[in-house]
Amino acid sequence: xxxxxxxxxxxxxxxxxxxxxxxxxxxxxxxxxxxxxxxxxxxxxxxxxxxxxxxxxxxxxxxxxxxxxxxxxxxxxxxxxxxxxxxxxxxxxxxxxxxxxxxxxxxxxxxxxxxxxxxxxxxxxxxxxxxxxxxxxxxxxxxxxxxxxxxxxxxxxxxxxxxxxxxxxxxxxxxxxxxxxxxxxxxxxxxxxxxxxxxxxxxxxxxxxxxxxxxxxxxxxxxxxxxxxxxxxxxxxxxxxxxxxxxxxxxxxxxxxxxxxxxxxxxxxxxxxxxxxxxxxxxxxxxxxxxxxxxxxxxxxxxxxxxxxxxxxxxxxxxxxxxxxxxxxxx
Amino acid sequence: xxxxxxxxxxxxxxxxxxxxxxxxxxxxxxxxxxxxxxxxxxxxxxxxxxxxxxxxxxxxxxxxxxxxxxxxxxxxxxxxxxxxxxxxxxxxxxxxxxxxxxxxxxxxxxxxxxxxxxxxxxxxxxxxxxxxxxxxxxxxxxxxxxxxxxxxxxxxxxxxxxxxxxxxxxxxxxxxxxxxxxxxxxxxxxxxxxxxxxxxxxxxxxxxxxxxxxxxxxxxxxxxxxxxxxxxxxxxxxxxxxxxxxxxxxxxxxxxxxxxxxxxxxxxxxxxxxxxxxxxxxxxxxxxxxxxxxxxxxxxxxxxxxxxxxxxxxxxxxxxxxxx
Numbered sequence: 001x002x003x004x005x006x007x008x009x010x011x012x013x014x015x016x017x018x019x020x021x022x023x024x025x026x027x028x029x030x031x032x033x034x035x036x037x038x039x040x041x042x043x044x045x046x047x048x049x050x051x052x053x054x055x056x057x058x059x060x061x062x063x064x065x066x067x068x069x070x071x072x073x074x075x076x077x078x079x080x081x082x083x084x085x086x087x088x089x090x091x092x093x094x095x096x097x098x099x100x101x102x103x104x105x106x107x108x109x110x111x112x113x114x115x116x117x118x119x120x121x122x123x124x125x126x127x128x129x130x131x132x133x134x135x136x137x138x139x140x141x142x143x144x145x146x147x148x149x150x151x152x153x154x155x156x157x158x159x160x161x162x163x164x165x166x167x168x169x170x171x172x173x174x175x176x177x178x179x180x181x182x183x184x185x186x187x188x189x190x191x192x193x194x195x196x197x198x199x200x201x202x203x204x205x206x207x208x209x210x211x212x213x214x215x216x217x218x219x220x221x222x223x224x225x226x227x228x229x230x231x232x233x234x235x236x237x238x239x240x241x242x243x244x245x246x247x248x249x250x251x252x253x254x255x256x257x258x259x260x261x262x263x264x265x266x267x268x269x270x271x272x273x274x275x276x277x278x279x280x281x282x283x284x285x286x287x288x289x290x291x292x293x294x295x296x297x298x299x300x301x302x303x304x305x306x307x308x309x310x311x312x313x314x315x316x317x318x319x320x321x322x323x324x325x326x327x328x329x330x331x
Numbered sequence: 332x333x334x335x336x337x338x339x340x341x342x343x344x345x346x347x348x349x350x351x352x353x354x355x356x357x358x359x360x361x362x363x364x365x366x367x368x369x370x371x372x373x374x375x376x377x378x379x380x381x382x383x384x385x386x387x388x389x390x391x392x393x394x395x396x397x398x399x400x401x402x403x404x405x406x407x408x409x410x411x412x413x414x415x416x417x418x419x420x421x422x423x424x425x426x427x428x429x430x431x432x433x434x435x436x437x438x439x440x441x442x443x444x445x446x447x448x449x450x451x452x453x454x455x456x457x458x459x460x461x462x463x464x465x466x467x468x469x470x471x472x473x474x475x476x477x478x479x480x481x482x483x484x485x486x487x488x489x490x491x492x493x494x495x496x497x498x499x500x501x502x503x504x505x506x507x508x509x510x511x512x513x514x515x516x517x518x519x520x521x522x523x524x525x526x527x528x529x530x531x532x533x534x535x536x537x538x539x540x541x542x543x544x545x546x547x548x549x550x551x552x553x554x555x556x557x558x559x560x561x562x563x564x565x566x567x568x569x570x571x572x573x574x575x576x577x578x579x580x581x582x583x584x585x586x587x588x589x590x591x592x593x594x595x596x597x598x599x600x601x602x603x604x605x606x607x608x609x610x611x612x613x614x615x616x617x618x619x620x621x622x623x624x625x626x627x628x629x630x631x632x633x634x635x636x637x638x639x640x641x642x643x644x645x646x647x648x649x650x651x652x653x654x655x
Contacts, residue, residue, distance in 0.1 A: 072600060090436040103437070104436075104437065105435060105436050105437035105439070106437035106438070107437075107439065108435055108436075108437050109435045112642060113435050113436070115432075115435070115437075116439070117403070117436070117439045117440060120441075123432055123435070123436055123440070125428075126427075127427050130396070130423055130424065130427065130428055133392060133395070133396020133397055133400065133424060134396050134397075134399050134403070134428060135400060136393065136396065136397050136400060136402020137396055137397035137399055137402070137408075138399040138403070139400070140397055140400070140401050140406075141400065141401040141405055141406045142404070142406040144356065144382065144401070144406060145405060145406070151400075163392055163420075164392050164393070164396060164423070164424075167391075167392050167396075168390075168392075168393045169391035170388055170393070170397060171387065171388060171390055171393040171397060172585065174388060175385075176421070198503070220512055253655050327438070328433065328437055328438035328474055329433065329472065329497075330433045330434075330441075330442065330473055330475075330496065330497025330498060331433055331496050331497055
């Protein structure tokens, strides 16, 4: 199969260095969280499944940098990156992965379902595509309340074959809703390559059916993602309606941790790993004198310290009592 | 007190709640200018306009999902699923999302959404426009399930449903829209989880859902002429269920019939009968009986349709057997 090489664009000079460093920090946070989560999972400390977004860090980092704090997102089973980028904290995330009472969902959701309504995270979702109509409804709410909020629905390439995607996209178009549909096209729906999921050449083309723009960007370039997301968010916020933003990227791991991913050629995986979005971005930051190698190193160290403290917090947090299972139903 | 059709009671509840709370809005197929397939929303678009009475494309999953998303971000949507049979194509959003996201988020999400729909046979609509699927939603923790049988209950329960902070499935009956009943002129609400004793009796308890309440009353009338006294109870909400009122009745009569149009197998009646047996088996003089929909798809021809849906005569026969 053919894969599209990420473009190696230069850093646009107009961008604020503080924004670039913020995007970088977010990517480091996602990268390290995912790496440590894998280690903890393999060590048997975390129950359930783990769906890693290693290699896809540029998409949530770029998209969420274009959002306001009160904007909403919906996320997916591969959602750690989205919620980290939206501002959620390591400690309560880790506690949720450990199934502890201090987790964002008090241990009732787990890795796949982290939510924090106070930060606009309307939930990661275990049903592929289900967050898309919910995001669309949140956008309807924002429009009706005239709040100026924008909603981003994150989903993968596989979700764009769900009826929920098509129904919601059409509804958002008809009602001109302030929503941005962000497809992380990592080229596989579990084991099935995009070429066996759809006959169009890009997910972005699907937007044409609903009468709003579809844009494809290099999902391993956080600035390309940011620029496209900013345009889509501005368009939504100013009453221009929805946009479908396809970010081409690649998940380094299998569908879940433990999936040997034998359906992918080794050379394809190697090709993408050479285009590590974090390493490429750090090289650019150094080349353009935004920051030094030492400063980058310090960021990594700070994030590592924060992460280790979060893991300790989770380990020390109380486990729920069995009968806590009976609480938190709708009133 | 006014004599109102069931459909008018529904419409009045919607109108009053929309006037009272600007967060309440409606979305669904043909509910606006057209006034709804069964005219339950007639006149609302004229008063509230496109913004709050929203016609949608034919997209049940998006209707339900958009309602969930709007509900969890500060609105109070009432989404209409035109026929309960069509709930199949919205069920992920109702059963996996609306019902569960409060729990899955550790109690964070508040999802004040009402899914209005209608069920029931008797119009030769065949198997995809006549099912009574209340058991499906009753099965899923997190949903409240309401089935009003008379205009008074329809209005008071719908207003309560709209003010409820969780997801409610509100199930009307297509052959009740044209039935009249007394409705107070002043405002009132009916709390969930309170059954209505529709008719008092001493010999047999009939717990009836939705339109079967009317058939149970016909049966009770006929049996009274034979000297058999039937108590008819309408739970009105099956989640939450007012088991107390049902048990009190069974302790009095010692005999229980449950009746609904929904399929017998794993129907709500099976659940009610089981709960009665678990709590009060020794009060029962005879095993409970289910007089419910036969376990076949609902046929088109009236003679077959009437056969698979319980009729008053079936209830009369069941009562006579229990009394023999």
